[in-house]
Amino acid sequence: MSVYSILPLPSGPTPSDTIIHRYKSLRLLALQTDPRNFGSTYEQELMRTPEVWRGRIVSRSPWPDRENITFVAALPSAESGGTNGGQMVDILEDETREWVGMVGVLAPNHEGVDKNAILSFLERDKEMMDIKEKLHLVVCTTVHPDHRGRGVGKRLMEYAVKWIEDRCKALGEEGVAVLAVRMTNTNAIGLYESVGFKFWGTEKDSTVGSGEMAYRWMYRHVV
Ligand SMILES: CC(C)(COP(=O)(O)OP(=O)(O)OC[C@H]1O[C@@H](n2cnc3c(N)ncnc32)[C@H](O)[C@@H]1OP(=O)(O)O)[C@@H](O)C(=O)NCCC(=O)NCCS
Numbered sequence: 001m002s003v004y005s006i007l008p009l010p011s012g013p014t015p016s017d018t019i020i021h022r023y024k025s026l027r028l029l030a031l032q033t034d035p036r037n038f039g040s041t042y043e044q045e046l047m048r049t050p051e052v053w054r055g056r057i058v059s060r061s062p063w064p065d066r067e068n069i070t071f072v073a074a075l076p077s078a079e080s081g082g083t084n085g086g087q088m089v090d091i092l093e094d095e096t097r098e099w100v101g102m103v104g105v106l107a108p109n110h111e112g113v114d115k116n117a118i119l120s121f122l123e124r125d126k127e128m129m130d131i132k133e134k135l136h137l138v139v140c141t142t143v144h145p146d147h148r149g150r151g152v153g154k155r156l157m158e159y160a161v162k163w164i165e166d167r168c169k170a171l172g173e174e175g176v177a178v179l180a181v182r183m184t185n186t187n188a189i190g191l192y193e194s195v196g197f198k199f200w201g202t203e204k205d206s207t208v209g210s211g212e213m214a215y216r217w218m219y220r221h222v223v
Contacts, residue, residue, distance in 0.1 A: 101142060107167065199218055
C-alpha cells in the first residue's frame with residue numbers, strides 16, 4: 001500500500017494561513033526545480049499577494065457546482081508514522097506530514113479559465129469547439145523530485161479525473177479534462193498518457209510556440 005495520502009484542500013472561504021503557506025511553498029518549489037515545465041515563473045509567482053494564493057484554493061460555489069479543487073500528496077507523520085485518524089484539516093495543517101505533490105482542476109465555471117484563449121488556436125477542431133463549455137483545466141501538476149517515479153503523480157491525476165467525473169455526473173453534464181504540456185516534458189506526457197490523456201488534434205493545430213518552449217494540449221473525455 002502507498003504511504004502517500006491524497007487529500008483535497010478545503011474549499012471554504014477561510015483556508016488557514018498554514019494551508020496557504022504550504023500550498024504556496026510547494027508551488028514555488030516546483031517552479032524552482034522545473035522552471036521550463038510551467039507557464040508562469042518563480043519570480044512572477046513570488047510577487048503574488050496572500051489573497052491571490054487564497055483565491056486559488058477557495059471556491060465561491062458549493063459542491064457540485066464547485067469551480068476548483070487542489071489535491072495534495074502528503075507523507076505520514078515522521079513522529080507517529082501513522083497515516084490514519086484525525087480531521088482532514090488537522091492532517092493538512094500537520095507540518096510533520098510533508099506535502100510532496102499536488103494537482104489542481106479548474107472547472108468550466110472558474111473565472112480563470114479563458115476558454116477563448118484555449119480555443120483560439122484550436123478553432124479548426126470542430127470537436128473541441130463543440131465541448132467548449134465542458135472543459136476542466138488540469139493545472140500545477142507536480143511531484144517533489146525526491147518522490148518521483150513512485151506513482152504519486154498517477155494517483156494525483158486519478159483523483160483529479162475522479163473529481164471531474166463526480167462533479168459532471170452530479171450536474172448531469174458531459175465533462176472533458178484538458179491540460180497543456182511542454183513537448184520536451186516526456187515524464188509528464190508519459191504520466192498523462194498513463195491515465196488516458198491523448199494529444200488534441202493535429203500537431204500543427206494544437207502546438208503553441210516553438211523549440212523547447214513549445215507546448216501542446218492533451219485531453220481526456222471523462223463523462
Ligand atoms: C511529471 C511528474 C508529475 C510525474 O510524477 P511521478 O510521481 O514521478 O509519476 P508516476 O511515478 O506516478 O509515474 C506515472 C507514469 O508517468 C510516466 N513517467 C513518470 N516519470 C517518468 C520517467 N522519468 N520516465 C518515463 N516515464 C515516466 C510513466 O508512464 C509512469 O507510469 P509507469 O510507472 O507505470 O511506467 C513529475 O516528474 C514532476 O513533478 N515533474 C516536474 C513538474 C512537471 O513537469 N509537471 C507537469 C507540468 S505539465
